[in-house]
Each structure stands twice: as structure tokens, then as C-alpha cells.
Amino acid sequence: MSLLDQLRAMTVVVADTGDIEAIARYKPRDTTTNPSLLYKAAQMPQYKRIVDAAVSFAQSTEDDPKAQLEACMDKLAVGFGKEILQIVPGRVSTEVDARLSFDVEGTIAKARHLIDLYKAEGVDKDRILIKIASTWEGIRAAERLEKEGIHCNLTLLFSFPQAVACAEAGVTLISPFVGRILDWHLKDRGVKSIPPTEDPGVESVQRIYRYYKSHGYKTEVMGASFRNIGEIVELAGCDLLTISPDLLKELEATDETLVRKLSPKAEGESEPKISLDEKGFRWMLNEDAMATEKLADGIRKFAADIVSLEKLVSKMIGQPVGV
Template sequence: MASKLEQLRAMTTVVADTGDFEAVARLQPVDCTTNPTLVLKALSTPAFAETLAEAVSWGKKQGGQDEAVVAAVADRLAISVGAKLVELVPGRVSTEVDADLSFDTEGSIAKARQIIAAYKERGIEKDRILIKLASTWEGIRAAEILQKEGIDCNLTLLFSKAQAIACAEAKVFLISPFVGRILDWYKKSTGKEYTSETDPGVVSVKAIYNYYKANGIDTIVMGASFRNTGEIEALAGCDRLTISPQLMDELAADNGKLEKVLSASDAKDDPLVSLDEKAFRWMMNEDAMATEKLAEGIRSFAKDLGSLRDIVRKELQAAAA
């Protein structure tokens, strides 16, 4: 029998949640998704040394304030990782807008346009890229405008149906509802252990998937942030799943039977909802898990972006010495 990874590929588009070039080449996902944390990890690998040296050399030639140059070099590194991943996958690569712009609609739009332009300079068209934005009200509004410009977006750090509803209304291309981080919150909050079937993260993604399919919403549902293969198996059949290389390897080593769990044809009636800003913010306020995990996720990505810039700053200072 084929491995569970191969069985999963037959019912779900498999995406790699990594910046590890070797793992992507070996596992051959359709798409790749990255974030500041993954770019930071890539920076520590030998394969990234040449890319870092090129970006620092480029940065030395730039004018302007020191911190602006540091930020520009960090951006170049993220684009360099993305450009390499584009060579390795047939589909799309997600590149994230800076986390410190999560509550800045105009700033997010400007940064997204810069990212698309930077890829264009390398001969990579926008149909190979997804712009990742945090699923804040401001991030969703930025995505709405970008989508109208033909720039497809991936709304990340999504923990609630309220966020999913707002993304659908904005006609975003893809959402990344998190699974593992939801489980983390509930285990800490309740002290309970959960099975794959009762896992609150799995339950959340299933509810979002059902809402979208029941209402004919085109936005792609891509489950993300998995803690174990059980969560992945419980969402088999979802539009897309973005999975770490470690968990992909575990699925590849398992030759057991994988059952398809999600199917659009099985969607149950779920009335269409419209949310204005006030209703969205109230629903988020009433969902402690979603509110806390969204804020925590933004802080975490912002911290890793800061760490990336610290590395760049030191490299630039060393090059100038």
C-alpha cells in the first residue's frame, strides 16, 4: 500500500511549511509557505551562507539610514529564500508581510507591492507568489485591496470562524487556519488531553471548511500548524495542508490506510454571515483563545523578524570593519 503521505497527496494539496531547501527538494510539495521564523532557521544552514553573503554585499552598496538598510537586507533575504523555493516547487510560495505591520492596512499594502516588485525583478511573476498577512481586521482589509489588484493573499494566524468569515467576505485567495496552536491553548487552559477527533484545532478547521463549502465560498482552506500526524489525518481531504518536513517524513514512513475525512459534498447547511468591523471585533473579543493566540503569534513573528534584523546588522557592521 502507498504511504499515508502519498494517499494524502491524492486527496489534498500538500504544502511544505519550511525554508529548508534540501527538505523541499526531497519531499516535493506542490507549494511552500514561509514566515520570519522559518527564514531565521534557514539562515543557520550551510545552504544559506552564500545567500546571506550576497544580501550583505548588496546592502553595503545601498544608501540611506542604517536601520533602513538593515530592514532592506532582511527583506532581500526573505525574497531570496522565496525565489529559491520557487525553483523547487511547481506551485506557489508564500512570503510574509512584516509582523509589525499587522495593524497597518496601508503599510501592509505598500509592503506587499514591494514584495511582488522584488520578485518581478528576479523574473518571478505574481502568480507564483502568495502574500502572507496576519488575520487582523487591518490585514484582511489590506488583502481585500490587494486581491482586487490581482495579488493573491494567504491570511495566516487564523484561529476563529470570525476571521474566516471576514476573509471570505474580502474574497481572499487562501486562509491558513491554525490547528496545533489552538490545541496548545486548550490543553493549557483545561488541563485535558485530546484525541485527533476531539482536538479543538481540528474541530475549528472542520467548522470553517464546512462553512465555506456549504456557502460556495471559493477561498481555499489550508490547515496549518500541526503538532502530530493525527491532526493531519483527521483533516484528510481539506483543500490544502501545510506540513513540516518532520511530519511529512512520519507520514511517508506509515503505510497504513488513510481515510478521506473532509469532502465538499458532505457539507452541512451553515447560514452565510456578514460581519462589519464592530461585529468582527466583538466576536474576537468573546473568543479568548483566538484573541490571545493571534496576539501571541504576531509578537512571536515580530520577535523573529527582530532577530533576523539583528543578524543582518551584525553582518553589515562586520563587513564595514
């Protein structure tokens, strides 16, 4: 059996792509998307009908140029999400604009709007995860949304205090970024590689997973942002892993025995349970240079991806770029 087949027996495999053909090829249970992935997919001729439908919707419902652009962006995300859900049996993650990462009310409003757009397309909210950055404000927004029955995927998660706060807020799922943690440590240590068994990103997810299981949190852990299949192998057994098509292909082509590394049955002595208020959260995050830098950098990059997609959409709806 391939590594991919064995992994599916112990972990929910999620496809990290907006390419519907790739999703159909690898048959994941869930899928995650983001503006960068949508930017690529929106330029593929096979998805022109989804783009055209979003443009038509925006032009028929809004007159103000800015409102028209926003309507098209939201409808495009939902259009791809709906298409993906016709292939996968589970859920799709749809991202809230990263520029709302420090805006509780703005995040909540956008999440509700996306859910309403899905509802209008006949998609139940239980099949949607609203993707929100793991800032203090993002976590507070997610806490309120979860109480409304809107499930959230807290992304850009690089540290233990972020994970603790998410679990205490009762969010559905977190996405710790394995590869970006590795990137920081490679640069910080001045080395070209770190073995997967010593990978700081892998170790971070392992710690979070064991903490959640030992204290009975229901929040799911979905490792994300992988740089190599070695990281994936070391997290076999994690609740979910979201994997790019290139790494899914490599896993499928590799025939080796896969050993389960994580199990819901907590092993060994567990860490004491902690509770974080805003001051404690911000202090612990501040004390982690890697997490502080990568969170800020991640928000900037996600925001830049949104701007790139907006420029593309502006051309599609016939607006001058920058409107």
C-alpha cells in the first residue's frame, strides 16, 4: 500500500488546493482554499463558468464599484466552494478577508454573509468551515460564531497559546502551520535542513495534539503547510492533515510502511491545563519570536493575496484596477 492509502486509514486527508480536477483525482474528505489558490484557479479556462457566474451576480446586485467588487469576491469564493463540495463528501474551508484579522465585528459579519451565500446555493452550513486568522480578535469572533452554529477553522497558528485559546473558545478546528515554523527555524539556525523527527513544526503539532487529547478538548487538529512528506509521516494519526497536490502525489507514489505516531489515547505525562485571558495570551505570544513574526507575516501575505485576487476580479467586472 502507498503511504497515502495507509495515511487515510488513520488520518482524515484534506486537499490544500482550489484546483477541482486535483481534488477529484485524490478524493480527499475535506478541502481548504485561500485567495492565492482561488487566484490560480480563476485563471484556468475550465473554471470560466464559475467566474462568469460571480461577475454576473455582482453586476446584477450592486451598483457601487466597491460593493460590486466585494460581492464578486465573495461569490467567487462560494462558487468554488460549492463546486468542490460536489466532489468531496465533507467540508470546505472558505477564508475571511485577512484584512479583518483584528476586527471582531467585521469578521463575524463577513462569516455570516458567506454562510448566507452558501445557503442561497443550497449548501448547509455544516459543510462549511469559516477560515479565520488565529489572532486574539479572530479567536473571539470564532467563539461567537461557533455559538451560532457556524463552524470555524482557525488558521495561521504557530504557537501553543494560540492553540490553547482556540480550544477554550470551542472552535471546530485549528490549522497549525508546520512548514512555516520550519522555515523560520532553518533561517534562525543558519542550516539548510532539519530531520523530520526533530522538525520544530512537527513537534509543535505533536504537543498541541497531545494537550488537546489529554484534557478532552473537542477541537480538531489539522496540520498544514508542509514542506516534505517526512513531516506528514511524523504526524500520521493526527485528526486531519491538509496536503498540497504535489505532496499527495508523492505520498501516493511511495510504498513504505507507515507507523502511526499520534493516537487519541494520550500517552505519558500530560501538560497541566492552563487558561488564558487576553493579557496572558498576548504575553505568551510575544515571548515566542517565531510565532509573533510568522503570524504578522502570514497576515500580510494573506492580505496581499486578497489584493492580487481583487485586481484580477476588477478586470473581470470591467473596473479600473484599484477601485
